[in-house]
Amino acid sequence: MNLFNLLEDIENADPEFQDRISPRRDAIKNMAGFGTKVAVAALPFALSSLLKKAYAQSVPAGVTAALTYALKLEYFEAAFYRTALAAPNLITASEKTLITAIGAHESEHVTFLRTALNVTTPAPADTSYDFTAKGTFPTVMTNYETFLAVAQAIEDTGVRAYKGQAGALIGQQVYLTAALNIHSVEARHAAAIRYLRRLNHGASTTKPWITGTTSSGNDTGISAADGNYAGENNTIQGGIDITKLPGVSGNISFTAAIEAFDEPLTMQQVLTLVTPFGVS
Amino acid sequence: MKTSTLQETGKPDLSRRSFLRYAGVGAVAATGVMALSACHKHHNDNNGAYDIGSGDPAILNYAYALEQLEAAFYIQVMASPYGGMTAIETAFLTDIRDHEVAHREFFKAALKDGALPALTPDFSMIDFSSRAKVLGVAQAFEDLGVAAYNGAGYLIQNSDYLTIAGKIVSVEARHASLIRNLLNFGTFGEGSVIDANGSDKQQSIAQVLPVANTYLKTKVSAGNYNYIP
Numbered sequence: 001m002n003l004f005n006l007l008e009d010i011e012n013a014d015p016e017f018q019d020r021i022s023p024r025r026d027a028i029k030n031m032a033g034f035g036t037k038v039a040v041a042a043l044p045f046a047l048s049s050l051l052k053k054a055y056a057q058s059v060p061a062g063v064t065a066a067l068t069y070a071l072k073l074e075y076f077e078a079a080f081y082r083t084a085l086a087a088p089n090l091i092t093a094s095e096k097t098l099i100t101a102i103g104a105h106e107s108e109h110v111t112f113l114r115t116a117l118n119v120t121t122p123a124p125a126d127t128s129y130d131f132t133a134k135g136t137f138p139t140v141m142t143n144y145e146t147f148l149a150v151a152q153a154i155e156d157t158g159v160r161a162y163k164g165q166a167g168a169l170i171g172q173q174v175y176l177t178a179a180l181n182i183h184s185v186e187a188r189h190a191a192a193i194r195y196l197r198r199l200n201h202g203a204s205t206t207k208p209w210i211t212g213t214t215s216s217g218n219d220t221g222i223s224a225a226d227g228n229y230a231g232e233n234n235t236i237q238g239g240i241d242i243t244k245l246p247g248v249s250g251n252i253s254f255t256a257a258i259e260a261f262d263e264p265l266t267m268q269q270v271l272t273l274v275t276p277f278g279v280s
Numbered sequence: 281m282k283t284s285t286l287q288e289t290g291k292p293d294l295s296r297r298s299f300l301r302y303a304g305v306g307a308v309a310a311t312g313v314m315a316l317s318a319c320h321k322h323h324n325d326n327n328g329a330y331d332i333g334s335g336d337p338a339i340l341n342y343a344y345a346l347e348q349l350e351a352a353f354y355i356q357v358m359a360s361p362y363g364g365m366t367a368i369e370t371a372f373l374t375d376i377r378d379h380e381v382a383h384r385e386f387f388k389a390a391l392k393d394g395a396l397p398a399l400t401p402d403f404s405m406i407d408f409s410s411r412a413k414v415l416g417v418a419q420a421f422e423d424l425g426v427a428a429y430n431g432a433g434y435l436i437q438n439s440d441y442l443t444i445a446g447k448i449v450s451v452e453a454r455h456a457s458l459i460r461n462l463l464n465f466g467t468f469g470e471g472s473v474i475d476a477n478g479s480d481k482q483q484s485i486a487q488v489l490p491v492a493n494t495y496l497k498t499k500v501s502a503g504n505y506n507y508i509p
Binding site: 043044097098101102104105106107108109111112159162163166167170171172173176177178180181182183184185186187188189190191192195198207208209237238240242245246247248252253255256257259260261262263264 | 355368372375377378379380381382383385386389390426429430431433434436437439440441442443444446447448449450451452453454455456457458461465466468469470474476477478479480481482
């Protein structure tokens, strides 16, 4: 179901419908081009109100499920950065601005999704999470290098999580576009964290993009994160083997083929990965 | 162009109401996904421009045009590196070049006979000897690419291609983040690209192609998406 089909269905049932809702039609037109026509601050509200309030129809279950899942992950990410920014002597002063910006985006995602979903229950407390993942990363909030490594895995996983939900939102212009716009910000975060590690923190082979080998897509050097990078070393896209295509000199290299495409994770894969952190 | 698209959907009503209902979403519904290789030839008949066509092949051709532009740019960057290019810049810009070539070649292979022809870039206004100019153009291209994929994603009807577009756009966002940090550390996600909802911005085909065309000798049009140069 999508917005435009819905209008058609309603019109079939009620030929007078178009006239009845003429004030609403302006809202619909604006939604189709909300990037320029609706104030940014009004966007989450518009998302939630569009179908529910204007048409007394529930939002498609698949849309709600995908956004609820995204909110669960954003709660966790926002709490992760809030906790780290509050930890004494963790983050280098010169890099605090950058980490602060990332944390702010995650909090904005929380607000956006809560508003879009019309969630009124309290957000989980930051202390409800175990950022050590049951002791796997005991120094995550005391050692900056460990913190950055975990942050990198979390951001890369966030990118993969949103990507895995695209199919659930197909044909949903408003919801899919909103999810895509958050998805690419998570990728900017992941690249920024990776760049910090490469630049200042001894990760001499880390790149802003996920690289890997034929046997593993995990380029973090942390075996506990293998699941977060499972399948990232895929070279086949839409049935096409990228390494068989022509590159600048010879065929496209294996490394370029896997770096050029980020891979999705399913909801179940991601939920399994974040369970040790207390995300449920 | 819009008329023929609506007729394909079996809805003869060309009223404004109908247009609103089918805008964007309905326009691509009629074209079978696996018709990718069977689509029309790309005559350069819109004021001399090549048209991307309609349906999923159009969106893939749109992406193909942008990837051609990006690949050509980075090939030129690495063929004539600006003075003082550091080792890390050399490594990362070479990677980006190879990623963009991989994207370009993927779309070309996926579109088969339905692919746009090879486009000829026009980079005459870019000073490739200047680090600031090269990274500035790179930043503009990468941000444009992210906004373009985000803005066109909803037009894709086939979930496999939507997923692949998602796989590519996050890599473009990684590029954008790096280039921004290389040019001005800390600007990877500043307010000019990310809004108050912590979200990237999307742009429509009709917004993106005019920008892309300023760097192309042969222009690209999108008659079904409200853009003819």
